[in-house]
Each structure stands twice: as C-alpha cells, then as structure tokens.
Amino acid sequence: MSTYAQEINKAAELCKANGSSWDAINPESVARMRLQNKFKNGLDIAKYTADIMRKDMAAYDEDTSKYTQSLGCWHGFIGQQKMISIKKHFEGKTDRRYLYLSGWMVAALRSEFGPLPDQSMHEKTAVSGLIEELYTFLRQADARELGGLFRELDAAREAGDKDAEKSIIDKIDNHVTHIVPIIADIDAGFGNAEATYLLAKRMIEAGACCIQIENQVSDEKQCGHQDGKVTVPHEDFLAKIRAVRYAFLELGVDNGVIVARTDSLGAGLTKQIAVTNEPGDLGDQYNAFLDCEEVAPGDLANGDVIINREGKLLRPKRLASNLFQFRKGTGEARCILDSVTSLQNGADLIWIETEKPHVGQIGAMMDEIRKQVPNAKLVYNNSPSFNWTLNFRQQVFDAWKEEGKDVSAYDRDNLMSAEYDDSELSKAADEKIRTFQQDASREAGIFHHLITLPTYHTAALSTDNLAKEYFGAKGMLGYVEGVQRKEIRQGIACVKHQNMAGSDMGDDHKEYFSGEAALKAAGKDNTMNQFG
Numbered sequence: 001m002s003t004y005a006q007e008i009n010k011a012a013e014l015c016k017a018n019g020s021s022w023d024a025i026n027p028e029s030v031a032r033m034r035l036q037n038k039f040k041n042g043l044d045i046a047k048y049t050a051d052i053m054r055k056d057m058a059a060y061d062e063d064t065s066k067y068t069q070s071l072g073c074w075h076g077f078i079g080q081q082k083m084i085s086i087k088k089h090f091e092g093k094t095d096r097r098y099l100y101l102s103g104w105m106v107a108a109l110r111s112e113f114g115p116l117p118d119q120s121m122h123e124k125t126a127v128s129g130l131i132e133e134l135y136t137f138l139r140q141a142d143a144r145e146l147g148g149l150f151r152e153l154d155a156a157r158e159a160g161d162k163d164a165e166k167s168i169i170d171k172i173d174n175h176v177t178h179i180v181p182i183i184a185d186i187d188a189g190f191g192n193a194e195a196t197y198l199l200a201k202r203m204i205e206a207g208a209c210c211i212q213i214e215n216q217v218s219d220e221k222q223c224g225h226q227d228g229k230v231t232v233p234h235e236d237f238l239a240k241i242r243a244v245r246y247a248f249l250e251l252g253v254d255n256g257v258i259v260a261r262t263d264s265l266g267a268g269l270t271k272q273i274a275v276t277n278e279p280g281d282l283g284d285q286y287n288a289f290l291d292c293e294e295v296a297p298g299d300l301a302n303g304d305v306i307i308n309r310e311g312k313l314l315r316p317k318r319l320a321s322n323l324f325q326f327r328k329g330t331g332e333a334r335c336i337l338d339s340v341t342s343l344q345n346g347a348d349l350i351w352i353e354t355e356k357p358h359v360g361q362i363g364a365m366m367d368e369i370r371k372q373v374p375n376a377k378l379v380y381n382n383s384p385s386f387n388w389t390l391n392f393r394q395q396v397f398d399a400w401k402e403e404g405k406d407v408s409a410y411d412r413d414n415l416m417s418a419e420y421d422d423s424e425l426s427k428a429a430d431e432k433i434r435t436f437q438q439d440a441s442r443e444a445g446i447f448h449h450l451i452t453l454p455t456y457h458t459a460a461l462s463t464d465n466l467a468k469e470y471f472g473a474k475g476m477l478g479y480v481e482g483v484q485r486k487e488i489r490q491g492i493a494c495v496k497h498q499n500m501a502g503s504d505m506g507d508d509h510k511e512y513f514s515g516e517a518a519l520k521a522a523g524k525d526n527t528m529n530q531f532g
Helices: 004-017 027-035 042-062 076-089 103-109 125-158 162-173 193-206 234-250 282-287 331-343 359-370 388-403 424-434 436-443 454-470 476-490 503-517 527-531
Strands: 068-072 097-101 182-185 210-214 257-262 292-294 307-309 312-316 349-352 378-381 446-451
Touching: 004 027, 004 162, 027 125, 027 503, 042 125, 042 193, 042 210, 042 257, 042 446, 068 454, 076 097, 076 125, 076 454, 097 103, 097 125, 097 446, 103 125, 103 182, 103 454, 125 162, 125 182, 125 193, 125 503, 193 210, 193 234, 210 234, 234 257, 234 282, 234 331, 257 331, 282 307, 282 331, 331 349, 331 359, 349 359, 359 378, 359 436, 388 424, 424 436, 436 446, 454 476
Parallel strands: 068 097, 068 446, 097 182, 182 210, 210 257, 257 349, 349 378, 378 446
Antiparallel strands: 292 312, 307 312
C-alpha cells in the first residue's frame, strides 16, 4: 500500500494533468478517499486474505501455539464490531483472528422464508450476500478509523503541532485493516458439482478466500449436531472439492483455501453404494463399512441390492427411506478415510464434526490421519451445541475416578448443578475449558478454532437482559445501567452511533464536494458531543 505522501503526490499529478477544470479537486482529499477504500472489490479481498491464511498455516506448522480463531457472525455490523473490539483489546492488531460464516445462522436468520433449520433450504445466494455484507462493514470500519485520523491530522496542523502531525501520519501509513479472512460455509454445495462451482464463484467474488464444504447429501443435509445425516461416496465429494478449486483458479485466487468437513462420525446412513472397479479401491473401501448380511442366491427377494465381495454375496441393510445403513462403530474409521482422501485430492484443511469436545478423541483420529498426511491440519467447531460445563466436569470426574481419587462428593449425572460451581472439580474443569484450544492445537493438530453460533446466543442473552429490566421496574434505568453506562466506561465505539453509521465520513465528503457551503451534521448542537 502507498504512503499518505505518495497518494497525495499521485493525486496532485493527476489533477495537474487535467488542467484548470480540476482546480477545485483537492489532491489530499483524493488521497484520503483512496486510502479509505484500499480494497476495490471482493476479489481484491479474497487474494489478500488467502495470502494471510496461507502464511498462518505455515506458521502453525512451525509452532502449534500459533493457532487461529474465529467467531461466527450473522450480520455485517456484528462482524465489524468484533474486529473493532479485537483491534481495541489487542494492541491494534488482528493477527490470526478471522471471521466465520455459519450456514446454520444463514438458515436461521438470513432466509427470506424466515427462520429455518440447518438443512440447506435457504436461498443459495444468501451466503454470498452475507460475505459481501460482512466485508462492506469491515471496509467501512477502515474508512471510519482513517477518517478519525485525518480529522486529528487537521487539528494538529491547525494547532501548529509538528510532532503530533508526524505521529498521526505514521499511524495513517501503518494503519491495520479490519479486513481478515472469512471461513465461509457452503454446506454440501447446494446441488451437484456444477451448482457447487457456481455458488463458490459467487462467494469468492464476494471476498471469500476459504470455503468449507461437507460430505453430506445436498438434499438430505442436516446440521452436524443433529441426527439423520447422510453421507456421499468419496468420488462424489471429491468432484465438489475440485469444483471449488476450479472456481478459485478461474477467478485468479490461486491461494484459495478449501476445508473438507466430514460428518461421518455422526452419520450412519448413505444414499448410494459407491462405484467400485477392483478390490480395495476407494469405492470398495466405502462399501466395506456398509451393514451387510451374507446371502445365498436362493435367499434373494424382489428388488434386493447385492454386493459381490471376494466371491460372497452381501445384501446391504436398506431402510424404508431407500437409504443404506453403515455398521455401528465405524464412524471414526470413516472420518479418518474421509479426511485422508480429501487432503490427498485437493483439500487444504479438514474438519471433523464430533459429538463432544474431547482432546483425546480428536487427537487419536488426527494421529491416524497424519500417518498418511503428515502436515494435516484441522478446523474445529467449538460448538454451542456442546454442554461445555457438563462435558468437562464429567471428563474431570472420570479422570479422577480412574486415578483412584475420591469422587463420592459428586453426582456425575448432576454435575451441571450450580452447587458444584465453587468445587475443586469444577475449577479443574474450567481450567481445562480455558486451555482447550491451546491443548487441542498442540495435541490434536487443530489449526483453527471457531465458535459457529456465538453471536446468535449473545444477541439473545443481551436482549433478554434488556427486556427484563427496561419493561420492568427499572424502566429507563434498565437501559442506562445495563447498556449505555457500560458502553461509555468500556469505550465501546458505537456509543456514538451516528459516527459509527458514517455521519462524520459524510461530513468529510460534503466538505470535499461543497467546501464552505457544506451543511455538516457534526456541529456544536450534535447530541453525540455529550460522549466526547
């Protein structure tokens, strides 16, 4: 990116070249507007953030403490406020902190049909629309922050403070953008491989550098934490991985990242029997997990589907839904095969959807995967579907019991109870929750930790608290005490909501366009001045 002085010089040369008709154009104003709009389109963003993500992946390979994190955001404003908060609390940096776009939240909050379950019934382009919205808000956060620096620069010049002027220009030249990678959920691809390719292009054009795709059947897709999941044979899934890669390459995002998610741990069904040409090939390995019974030719019934394996006739268990059932207890083996196969055929990262957050379980699968793909890295859902408190209290209980420690003071089935909150066991469990991400990144190959639906839950919780107080006995004090006073004291930028919505930037533009005739909103009578 150019420096402030370089941008002014370039704009001055352009104005000079266009003669007296451009005399009213201020080169410094042009420079400011250009710096406030560093990313001109989604492809600029996708290329920039793909480079960041690749660099972070390489850093993690060298040092597992350098894992990355994200939170799921369902609206551009939520994503913007998250990144503003990160810059505020972490020395103005955004390193290794991303955004996550959850298909669940798109279905539940962004569909024109209204709230829907996570079954890919929402409009396909709602996903790319949210990516574009998120980056629109992040770009606006850049423009707003730089606009504040420009106004500080003008004030320093007016005061004749050369040291302050130099310091502010240095901040402008070294401004850290709010633009970070988004891991974007394409569900199961919303159709066949061609449909996956078309939607992937829209998502990349909106700014996505990383697309996550799962191995479920598109028209039977379920949330990873619900029952009834149906997977597809590997070749079907690999075709969609290739479709996403072609979309990245066609659009010139050569570093684009693909996350291949397997739901096999919780999926006991398949819609298809895989094509196999010889014993031990990928299709044969998939079919080997099917729940079958050996039959003789005389046992065959009308419409039976039969597999010939090593000279034996096997009849897969077929349900009334026309789906085929896998053998119980094969989930982990299927996850390992899915992950290895995906990584060997174009995926960059894997995602294993588990039923609980357990470092040992995840690590055991990753150990097997890394025997075949040594640098395999995992994206892991720190899901709100897990009862983290109960899970970790039970993990500590079980570990203590195995060690021979006395656990008679605890009821394992009732460990969620508040009566245990101050207990030694609960404190040990909370410490394991606190260190879960660093432990799992070190011991289980997790490169990226995300929470899929956190802002869905925080919005509900904060709204409940406000409604209880405002509509109750506290009235207006409920808002002031619970929201505004905290905003002021915690330095939450949107306490000046007019500024956050772009009022001051609008004033800047009015001055650029109309000079002294500009009718600006930020005068002495603006009530936002109460929050100076």
